[in-house]
Amino acid sequence: MKKISIEHLARVEGSGGITATIDGYVVTDVKFFVNEGPRLIEKLVIGKTPEENVNLVPRICAICSISHKYAAIRALEKALSVKVPPKVTLLRELMHLGEMVESHSLHIYFLALPDYLGFPSVIAMASKFEFEAKIALEMKQFGNHIMKIVSGRFIHGENPVIGGFGKFPSRKELVWIKNKAIQFLPHVIKTVKLFAELNYPDCPEAETLFACLNPEQDEFGFVGDEIILSTGEKISVQDYKSLTNEFIVSHSYCKRSHYQGKPYSVGALARINNLGERLQGESGKMFKKYFNPRWKKNPLYNNAAQALETLYSFERIPEVIDKLLKIPDPPLIKYTKNEGKGAGAVEAPRGTLFDYYEISKGQITYADIITPTAQNAEDIERYCYLAAQKLLEEGQEDNKIRERMDLVVRSFDPCISCSVHMVQLKKAPEESWKEKLASLKKTESLVFVGVGKRNHGDDGAGIELALKLREQGVRNVWLEDEIEEKNSLWETNSSSPLIFLDAVDFGESPGKIALFPLQHVFWNSMLSHKLMPFIPGPANYHQLKKSFVLGIQPESIGEGESISQAIRLAMKKILDEIRN
Numbered sequence: 058m059k060k061i062s063i064e065h066l067a068r069v070e071g072s073g074g075i076t077a078t079i080d081g082y083v084v085t086d087v088k089f090f091v092n093e094g095p096r097l098i099e100k101l102v103i104g105k106t107p108e109e110n111v112n113l114v115p116r117i118c119a120i121c122s123i124s125h126k127y128a129a130i131r132a133l134e135k136a137l138s139v140k141v142p143p144k145v146t147l148l149r150e151l152m153h154l155g156e157m158v159e160s161h162s163l164h165i166y167f168l169a170l171p172d173y174l175g176f177p178s179v180i181a182m183a184s185k186f187e188f189e190a191k192i193a194l195e196m197k198q199f200g201n202h203i204m205k206i207v208s209g210r211f212i213h214g215e216n217p218v219i220g221g222f223g224k225f226p227s228r229k230e231l232v233w234i235k236n237k238a239i240q241f242l243p244h245v246i247k248t249v250k251l252f253a254e255l256n257y258p259d260c261p262e263a264e265t266l267f268a269c270l271n272p273e274q275d276e277f278g279f280v281g282d283e284i285i286l287s288t289g290e291k292i293s294v295q296d297y298k299s300l301t302n303e304f305i306v307s308h309s310y311c312k313r314s315h316y317q318g319k320p321y322s323v324g325a326l327a328r329i330n331n332l333g334e335r336l337q338g339e340s341g342k343m344f345k346k347y348f349n350p351r352w353k354k355n356p357l358y359n360n361a362a363q364a365l366e367t368l369y370s371f372e373r374i375p376e377v378i379d380k381l382l383k384i385p386d387p388p389l390i391k392y393t394k395n396e397g398k399g400a401g402a403v404e405a406p407r408g409t410l411f412d413y414y415e416i417s418k419g420q421i422t423y424a425d426i427i428t429p430t431a432q433n434a435e436d437i438e439r440y441c442y443l444a445a446q447k448l449l450e451e452g453q454e455d456n457k458i459r460e461r462m463d464l465v466v467r468s469f470d471p472c473i474s475c476s477v478h479m480v481q482l483k484k485a486p487e488e489s490w491k492e493k494l495a496s497l498k499k500t501e502s503l504v505f506v507g508v509g510k511r512n513h514g515d516d517g518a519g520i521e522l523a524l525k526l527r528e529q530g531v532r533n534v535w536l537e538d539e540i541e542e543k544n545s546l547w548e549t550n551s552s553s554p555l556i557f558l559d560a561v562d563f564g565e566s567p568g569k570i571a572l573f574p575l576q577h578v579f580w581n582s583m584l585s586h587k588l589m590p591f592i593p594g595p596a597n598y599h600q601l602k603k604s605f606v607l608g609i610q611p612e613s614i615g616e617g618e619s620i621s622q623a624i625r626l627a628m629k630k631i632l633d634e635i636r637n
Contacts, residue, residue, distance in 0.1 A: 060077065060079070061077045061079065061455050061458050061462075062074065062077075063076075063462065063466075069168070069466065069470070073091045073471065074090055075087065075088065075090070075441055075462050075463070076090070077441065077445045079445070082450065083446075083449075084442055084446040087439075087441045087442040088308045088309070089309065089437045089438045089441065089466065090309045091310045091311040091434075098113065098114060098426060099424040100424075101113060102114065103421055103422065105421050106420060106421075107133045107136075107137065107219055107414075107416065107419075107421065108218070108219065110133065110414065110421050110424070111126060111130055111217075111218065111219060114128075114129040115129070115213055116213065117428075118472055120472060121156060121160060121406055121407070122212055122213050122214075123152055123153055123156040123208060124156060124403050124404075124405035124410050125405075126214075127149060127217070128402060128410045128411065128426075129412050130149075130217060131280075131401025132399055132400055132401030132413055133399070133401070133414055133416075134219060134401070135295075135401055136394075136399035136416050137219070137394045137397055137399075137416070138392070138394055138397065139219060139220050140390070141221055142221075142387040143380075144225075144381060144384040145220075145390075147377050147380055147381050147384075148207060148222060148225065148226075148381060150280070150373075150377055151203065151234075151378065151381070152203065152204055152208050153280070153403065154203065154279075154370045154373055154374055154377070155199075155201070155202070155203025155204040155207065156204060156406065157279065157366060157370045157406055158197075158199060158367060158370050159196075159197050159199075159200025160406035160407075161325070161370075161406055162193050162196035162197045163197050164360075164363060165252055165363050165364055165367075166179065166189060166192075166248075167193060168467060168470070169467060169468065170182065170186075170360075172467065189251075196241065196244075196248075196367070199237060202234070203374075206234065207226060209224075219392065221387065221390055222389075223389075225386040231378045231381060232378070234374065235375045238371050238375055239375055241371055242339070242371055245367055245371045246339055246368060248367060248368070249340075249343045249347070249361075249364045249365055250343075251364070252361045253343070253347035253361045253364065257351070257357040257358060257360075257361075258461070259351075259355070260444050260447045260448060260461065261355070261441075261444040261447065261461075262354045262355045262443075263354055263440070265320065265321060265354070265436055266287055266316060266319060266320075266321035266322070267286065267287040267321065267322055267326070267327035267330045267353075268284055268285070268287070268300060268322070268331075268432075269284070269285060269332065269404060269409055270282075270284060270285070270403070270404050270409055271283040271284065271285035275335060276335055277332050277333075277335040278404075279328075280404065281294070282402075284300055284409070286316075286331075287327070287330055287331055287353075294400050294401070294402045295400050297400055297402065297411045297413070297427065300321075301314045301316075302314055302315050302316065303427065311431055313434050314431060314435065315435060320439050321435075321436065322356070322408075322432075322436045322469075323407075324359060324362075324407050324408035324429060324469065325362035325365075325408075326352065326356065326359040326362040327409075328362070329352065329362040329365055330353055333365075336369060340365055340366075340368045340372055344365060356468045356469060357464065357468045363470070395416065395417075395418055396416055396417050396418065397416050398415040398416065399413070400412065401413075405429055406470070407429040407433075407470050407471070408429025408430075409432070410426075410428060410429060411425075411427040412424075413426075429472070437466055437469050441466065444458070444462060444465055448461055490607065491634055493605075494556075494572055494635070497556075502533065503533065503553065503554055504533040504534075504535070504553045504555050504556065505522075505526055505533065505555075505556050505558060506535045506556070506557045507519045507534070508520070508557050508558060508559040509537070509560055512616065512617060513616050514611070514612075514614045514616075514618035514619065514621065515609070515611030515612055515613060515618075515620055515621055515624045516560050517560075517620055518560045518611070518628055519537075519557070519560060520536060521620065522631060522632070523535070525628075525632060526632070529632070529636060531636070553603075554604065555575075555603065556604075556605050556606075557575065557604065557606045557607065558607050558631070559609075560608065560609050560610075560614065560624070561606060561608030561609070561611075562610065565610040566610060566623075567610055567624065568612075568624055568626055568627040569609070569627075570610075570630065571606075571608050571610075572605055572606070572607050572608075573606055573608070575605060575606055609624055611624060
């Protein structure tokens with residue numbers, strides 16, 4: 058009996074992992090576990106007004122906050138019998154398209170593509186695929202811009218409200234967005250070709266049930282009052298529980314969903330499978346060119362589906378704006394009801410998002426939010442099981458199985474924070490840096506690399522530490538600029554653990570020391586850092602996995618400042634430990 062585990066999934070939003078238990082040549086169990094705490098948002102909004110609810114619910118997630126706000130507004134307007142005019146609906150669609158562009162471009166280029174091109178991260182990938190990285194950044198920035206103009210801010214904008222908007226964008230702002238979207242189209246078409254033509258492995262492949270919203274008038278889109286399944290069945294959004302059937306599992310804080318006792322999938326791949334025939338224009342042409350039966354059974358094609366939806370969004374943006382420019386700004390629709398109940402749904406980037414509220418005496422008395430990742434969790438486990446079992450039967454090594462499960466989970470683009478609805482404060486790993494350093498010293502010869510900028514306050518700590526180690530006769534000590542000038546470090550120390558000495562902001566008090574894997578910097582957004590751009594080019598993935606950061610929480614990194622007293626005390630502790 059053995060276990061193959063990924064304790065911390067890289068390049069996904071949130072903290073989660075996957076474990077396969079193997080007995081001989083049989084995979085006995087696969088668990089997709091979420092480490093973040095149980096949902097609280099549904100309880101936090103009880104007793105709040107509908108307006109307060111609209112402000113609170115998007116805090117579930119900073120990536121798809123537009124979708125959360127939109128779903129909440131749709132549900133509350135249903136409960137309060139509010140019907141908005143066409144211009145409001147169009148402007149909401151525009152802000153939603155902005156989020157699709159931002160989120161999809163982030164996932165396909167920054168999180169997924171490095172897997173298929175053989176790089177551990179987009180930072181490493183950019184050294185050889187600079188154009189792709191730049192286009193991805195520009196598309197993401199464009200999506201952010203749309204959200205800022207319509208919603209009021211890049212994240213958690215407060216301009217969309219029940220009954221309309223606080224302010225409508227100017228004609229100049231809308232025309233700029235329209236023209237920019239048209240300029241992007243050639244690059245977005247290339248994006249679809251890139252991701253549709255990737256060599257996706259045929260393991261795992263198995264049929265599943267796909268679910269998404271069914272837009273009105275048989276069009277493609279991201280909003281609807283009806284759910285459509287790949288079987289052809291249709292369900293009213295007001296009856297959403299007959300689809301989702303949520304339940305809990307003991308190994309994860311993320312709830313699960315089954316439809317008629319079986320897993321199902323939501324997201325871009327579900328939308329393309331169920332609605333792709335409705336696509337028009339260039340996205341319709343691309344669908345007809347690239348869609349094939351493998352899209353119906355291979356979750357890895359979700360990357361291609363997201364690229365296709367990105368193209369649809371860029372084509373749809375000018376159409377929406379042309380309609381907006383012809384309609385005068387309507388007043389805010391005010392409601393008089395203080396009781397009611399209703400469900401609302403939108404297609405978030407990762408899949409169908411359901412909100413349901415009950416209101417009494419002007420306050421929320423019950424709330425239910427069903428997120429895409431909570432619905433996908435069962436299929437994530439199932440496809441990882443299928444992949445592990447097939448590769449095991451083929452005699453593949455544990456690392457191959459681990460890498461394929463990692464690829465499968467990432468293809469679903471899970472949003473783990475959404476799945477549990479709870480804010481988590483992330484800090485540096487809790488393990489003792491002294492014990493970890495001592496353990497590394499016992500087993501292998503260490504290589505130390507000083508990183509930072511001199512004369513920039515505490516940011517010079519890594520460089521000064523490295524120089525002091527050299528003065529005291531410690532071998533294998535390098536400086537950042539020496540690595541940039543020559544790549545011999547990677548050739549002569551390919552098997553030795555690398556310890557990067559640096560000032561790293563991990564949200565602790567000044568002088569706090571932590572020793573953690575270098576990859577923790579790459580995938581943890583809480584660790585504000587320059588990501589050491591000189592590393593990925595010459596280093597291979599094996600070296601990166603054996604590398605660590607011995608970081609000190611800085612007090613100040615202002616230009617011209619000296620190293621603070623708290624950091625100097627920390628540097629002395631590190632020097633003493635390395636010398637011992």
